[in-house]
Amino acid sequence: MSNTSNITGLSPNTTYYVRAYAINSQGTAYGEQKTFTTNAQQAMPSVTTGNVTNITTITADCSGDVTSDGGSSVTARGVCWSTSQNPTTSNSKTTNGTGLGTYTSNITGLSPNTTYYVRAYATNSNGTSYGEQKSFKTSQEEGGATFTDYRDGNVYKTVVIGSQVWMAENLAYLPSVSPPYKSSHSSPFYYVNDYNGTNVIEAKSTSNYQSYGVLYNWPAALTACPDGWHLPSDDEWTQLETYLANNGYNYDGSIGLVVGIVNKIAKSMASATGWNASDRQGSPGNTDYPEYRNKSGFTAFPGGYSTPSGTFNDVGIYGHWWSSTEDSTDYAWYRSLYYSSIGVYRDHHEKGLGFSVRCIRD
Numbered sequence: 001m002s003n004t005s006n007i008t009g010l011s012p013n014t015t016y017y018v019r020a021y022a023i024n025s026q027g028t029a030y031g032e033q034k035t036f037t038t039n040a041q042q043a044m045p046s047v048t049t050g051n052v053t054n055i056t057t058i059t060a061d062c063s064g065d066v067t068s069d070g071g072s073s074v075t076a077r078g079v080c081w082s083t084s085q086n087p088t089t090s091n092s093k094t095t096n097g098t099g100l101g102t103y104t105s106n107i108t109g110l111s112p113n114t115t116y117y118v119r120a121y122a123t124n125s126n127g128t129s130y131g132e133q134k135s136f137k138t139s140q141e142e143g144g145a146t147f148t149d150y151r152d153g154n155v156y157k158t159v160v161i162g163s164q165v166w167m168a169e170n171l172a173y174l175p176s177v178s179p180p181y182k183s184s185h186s187s188p189f190y191y192v193n194d195y196n197g198t199n200v201i202e203a204k205s206t207s208n209y210q211s212y213g214v215l216y217n218w219p220a221a222l223t224a225c226p227d228g229w230h231l232p233s234d235d236e237w238t239q240l241e242t243y244l245a246n247n248g249y250n251y252d253g254s255i256g257l258v259v260g261i262v263n264k265i266a267k268s269m270a271s272a273t274g275w276n277a278s279d280r281q282g283s284p285g286n287t288d289y290p291e292y293r294n295k296s297g298f299t300a301f302p303g304g305y306s307t308p309s310g311t312f313n314d315v316g317i318y319g320h321w322w323s324s325t326e327d328s329t330d331y332a333w334y335r336s337l338y339y340s341s342i343g344v345y346r347d348h349h350e351k352g353l354g355f356s357v358r359c360i361r362d
Contacts, residue, residue, distance in 0.1 A: 010038050011038065012038055012039065013037070013038060013039070014037065014038050015035060015036070015037045016035065016036055016037070016038070017033055017034070017035050018033070018034050018035070018036070019031050019032070019033050019034070039071075042070060042071045042072055042125075042126050043068075043070035043071060043126060044070050044124060044126045044127045044128070044129040045066055045068060045069050045070045045074050045077075045122035045123070045124050045129045046066070046067045046068040046070070046122075046129060047064055047065065047066045047067065047077065047120045047121060047122040047129050047130070047131045048064065048065045048067060048120065048131045048132065049062070049063075049064060049079070049118065049119055049120040049131030049132045049133070049134050050062060050063030050064055050065065050102075050104075050120070051063065051134070052118060052134055052136040053148070054145070054146075054147050054148070054228075055136055055137075055138060055139060055145055056138065056139055056145040056158055056160060056165055056361075057110075057112035057113075057138050057139045057145070057160045057165075058108065058109070058110045058111070058112065058138065058160060058163075058165065059106065059107060059108050059110060059165060059361060060106075060107045060110065060116075060118075060136055060138070061104055061105065061106055061107065061228065062079045062081075062104070062105050062107060062118050062120070062134070063102060063103065063104045063105070063120075064077060064078070064079055064096070064102070064103055064104075064105065064120030064121075064122075064131060065101070065102045065103075065120070065131075066099070066100045066101060066122045067100070068100075069099070069100055069122075069124055070124055070126055070129075072124040072125045072126055073098070073099070073124060073125075074098055074099050074100065074122050074123065074124050075098055075123055075124060075125075076095060076098065076121075076122070076123040077095075077096055077097060077098065077099075077103060077120070077121065077122045077123070078093055078094035078095045078096040078103075078105050078120070078121060079093065079094050079096075079105040079107065079118050079119065079120050079121065080092065080093040080094075080118070080119055080121055080130075081093075081107055081116050081117060081118040081119075082116065082117055083114065083115065083116055083117070084117065085117050085133065086117070086119070086130075086133060087117055087118065087119055087133075088119075088121075088128075088130070089121055089123075089128060092107075092109070093121070094106070094107065104227075106228050106362065110138050111138065112138050112139060112160075113137070113138060113139070114137065114138050115135060115136070115137045116135065116136055116137075116138070117133055117134070117135050118133070118134050118135070118136070119131050119132070119133050119134070145157075145158045146158060147167065147226075147229075149173060149226045150226065150227075151173060151226060152172075152173060152174075154172050154173070156168070156169045156171075157169055157299070158361075159296070159297040159298060159299075161240055161243060161244065161296055161297070161298065162239070162240070162243035162247075164236065164239065164240060164243075164360055164361070165360065165361035166232075166240070166298060166358060166359070166360050166361070167229070167358055167359045167360075168297055168298060168299045169213065169299065169301070170212055170213030170214070170301050170303055170356045170357065170358065171213050171214060171216075171224055171225065171356070171357040171358065171359055172209065172213040172214055173214060173224050173225075173226070174190055174192070174200055174203060174204060174209070174214050175190065175200075176190055176198075176200060177190050177191065177192060177195065177197070177198055177199070177200050177203040178190060178191060178198060179191075179195075179196040179197065179198070179310070180196070180306035180307060180308075180309075180310050180311060180312055180354065181308070181309070181310030183217060183308035183352040183353075184217060184219065184352060185217075185218070185219070185329075185330050185350065185351040185352050186219055186351075187219055188216070188217065188219045188220030188222075188223065189216075189217045189219075189220055189354070190214055190215070190216055190220055191214065191215040191216075191217075191306045191312075191354040192204075192206055192208055192209045192214060192215065193208040193212060193215060193303060193304050193305075193306070193312045193315050194206070194208055194312050194315070195208070195209070208303070208315060211274065211301065211303075212301050212302070212303030212304070212315065212356065213301070213303060213356060213357075214356075214357070215303065215304075215305060215306050215354030215355060215356060216322065216354060216355065216356075216357050217351060217352050217353065217354055218322055218332045218351035218352075218353075218355075219351065221322040221324075221355070221357050222324060224357050224359075225357070225359035226359070228361065228362055229359035229360065229361055229362060230324070230359065230360060230362055231322060231323065231324040231357060231359065231360075232323055232324065232358065232359075232360040233323055233324045233325050234323045234324075234325035234333040234346070235325070236323075236360055237321075237323055237333075237335050237346070238346075240298075241262070241263055241265065241344055242257075244263070244265040244268060244269070244296055245257050245263045245264070245265055249265045249268035249269075249292070249295055249296055250263065250264035250265055250268075251264050251265070251266075251267040251268065251282035251289045251292045251342060252264060252282060252289075262343045262344065262345060262346070263343045263344060264282060264342045264343060265296070265343065265344055266282070266283060266284050266337050266338075266341060266342050266343055266344055267282055267283065267284055267286075267289060267292045267293060267294075267295075267342070268292050268293075268294065268295040268296045268298075269294070269296050269298040269300045269337065269344060270284035270293070270294060270299075270300045270302075270319075270337055271284075271294055271299045271300060271301050271302075272293045272294045274301055274302055274316060275302050275316060275317075275339045276302075276316045276317050276339045276340075277339075278339050278340035280340040280341070280342065281342070282342040283338075283339065283340045283341055283342055284300075284302075284337060284338075284339055285339035285340055300319050300321075300337050301319055301356070302314070302315060302316050302317060302318055302319040302337070302339060303315060303319055303320075303356045304316075304317065304318060304319075305318065305320050305353055305354055305355055305356075306353065306354030307353060307354075308350070308352040308353065316339065317338065317339050318336060318337070318338055318339070319336065319337045319356060320334055320335070320336050320349075320353075320355040320356060321334060321335050321336075321355060321356050321357065321358050322334050322355045322356075322357055323335065327348040328348075330350050330351055331348045331349060331350055331351065332348060332349070332351050333346065333347070333348050334346075334347060334348070334349060334355055
């Protein structure tokens with residue numbers, strides 16, 4: 001006759017040996033020895049909250065680290081935040097994958113000049129754990145924040161324009177460097193204006209790199225922006241231009257777009273220095289209307305461009321910036337400022353040219 005016994009009082013994650021037994025008048029008999037190991041004790045995960053970085057008026061980054069899964073797989077992790085202390089996943093939150101290890105969350109939809117509380121969290125089958133609470137305050141003024149590119153340590157000023165967050169400097173990420181006669185419509189190439197060598201350290205020591213950043217062909221531009229940022233689309237450029245034209249950034253105080261002219265916002269977008277001199281009223285190269293010089297904080301620099309024929313052109317005269325939007329197999333849309341024009345212009349050109357890049361926050 002078979003029987004089943006319930007064994008209690010065991011320890012977690014421990015190996016035991018067991019035998020069945022039976023007693024009669026002749027004595028005690030034992031069955032074959034069996035072995036088993038109890039399960040590890042189940043618990044909630046352990047997670048720590050990292051530092052809050054890259055704070056702007058409406059965004060911030062916060063890291064987390066899941067150091068233990070508690071014996072059960074971590075199915076969700078991220079950060080949660082609120083204007084009240086001890087936020088939970090019932091408040092605003094990010095979702096940043098599963099499992100153990102570190103991660104970085106991009107916190108969006110914040111309000112300027114506001115204090116927030118944030119905690120990392122991790123969830124397994126036993127529940128949700130939270131890391132230490134951290135607090136931070138969003139920026140009050142446009143352009144007050146910076147972003148550090150972890151790939152090379154370059155620090156960029158940023159600016160909030162309408163609902164968008166832009167880098168207020170040309171991108172300077174330079175994983176390699178080529179002379180301008182090396183070009184492609186499909187493979188990435190990186191250039192520094194007036195530098196014809198291949199040594200990255202030498203290229204970075206030039207005044208043009210330090211002032212104007214890097215020139216990218218279109219394939220390089222598509223992937224040049226760091227995590228959390230991207231190359232703006234043609235529509236995102238249009239959104240920027242429309243906001244500025246409609247909100248008092250036309251150099252002459254007019255509102256909106258002008259018949260026959262795309263806009264009058266070049267002076268409000270251009271850096272206050274670095275442009276060739278011009279006598280054209282309202283242009284970046286003219287020192288007139290000082291209250292409108294770089295009024296937007298975008299600080300567009302005239303970094304010139306490179307051509308597939310092997311030349312560098314127009315530092316101080318032109319600034320060209322790629323969009324992520326193709327026009328055709330060999331052409332893509334871009335934006336341009338000219339030292340002696342009053343507007344920002346939209347055009348398309350072949351993907352092999354080296355233009356500047358401005359990144360926009362995801």
